[in-house]
Amino acid sequence: MTDGLTPAEENEVLYEVRDRVARITINRPHRRNAMSRNTVRLLTEAFVEAGEDPDVWAVVITGTGDKAFCAGGDMKEMDDIARAGRQVHTPMTGTYRALLEVMLETYKPVIAAVNGHAIAGGCEIVLASDVRIAVEGATIGLTEARRGMGANFGSVVLPRLVPRAVAMDLLYTARTIPVEEARDLGLINRVVPRETFTDAVEAYVQEIVANSPVSLRRYKEMATKSWGLPMPSALRLNAGPNPYTSEDRAEGVRAFLEKRAPQWKNR
Structure with missing residues (x-):
């Protein structure tokens, strides 16, 4: 999608359109699918492409492997930037639109197939999706307060999705919760055993794209x-x-x- 990248960097996000569905995969399993600046840029471009493609009727976002959906921002990259005396990106600033804003403005159903732990920015991607299907045993949470960060998107959206007191508890404590608990709060739609997870997501998405x-x-x-x-x-x-x-x-x-x-x- 972007010029001047190594093959590994180009493959940090995989994009495929099949059966009217754009399938976007965060492909950094060696970093628990944590997002580098390049990953965020590629994800943003993928959602823009899916939103503009008339042959795409729905979008699924997931991660590679069975350990993590997305572990949030790449802490090593952030530390390298800080050590070099530069500033990490501030949400809603700069030349690129915010990924999470682009997801909200992708006017097609966006389904998060939460194949593993969704932490910090990974949790925010889940919150920016319309429907969330998670694998048993995964956890989810906004842990930014432990790292001195802001959860800019999560701090706005989470109190709109669950009771304010529940949202503030999760933000203030920075704790992660099992997806089964998140389902009970209304943050996760379905929790599925790993052995049937892929088939369950596919069946659900095909149910959606059977409609107008x-x-x-x-x-x-x-x-x-x-x-x-x-x-x-x-x-x-x-x-x-x-x-x-x-x-x-x-x-x-x-x-x-x-x-x-x-x-x-x-x-």
């Missing part, structure tokens, strides 16, 4: 842009493609009446 991509895009854009708006304003927002005047709506109704599977046109 126009409707899927409408749901994502309306849900994102209406977040925090008063109800009357949200209902009148009318964001995203209009499914009511789409060819897909006409096809969906006709397919129902004819008792057959719809042939979506994505328009």
Whole structure:
């Protein structure tokens, strides 16, 4: 995706489109899939590409291996930057859009396949996804306070997803919790045994892309842009493609009446 990189750096993020699904994989198992600056750049580019590709109807993000989904930022790289007398990146600044903002503004279903521990920035990637399916035995948490960092995205989003007192407890203590507990809090949708994890994620994603991509895009854009708006304003927002005047709506109704599977046109 980016010029001037070594083969290893180019492969820090894998990108594949198959069966209407963009599959984005953080591929740094030797670093527990921790994100270097290059990894973040490649992830951002991958989500932009998926968002702009009309043949992509949903996105899955996961990590390589069975140890970690993503261990957050690459601490070794951060220390090297500090020792060189330079400043690490501050969220929402600089020439690149924030990865997590791009994820929110990818107006297609984004599913986090949490194949292992999701810590700090890895937890934030999970929070930026729409649906989260996790493997049994994984943990999740925003540990930034232990490292003197800010969890800029997590500190804003987590209190919107769970009760404020619960969110502040997790932020203040910087503790990690089992994904089973996260499921009970509403942060994780499903927890699946490792032996059936890949198949369960695939079956779920195929269930999504069997539906109209126009409707899927409408749901994502309306849900994102209406977040925090008063109800009357949200209902009148009318964001995203209009499914009511789409060819897909006409096809969906006709397919129902004819008792057959719809042939979506994505328009």
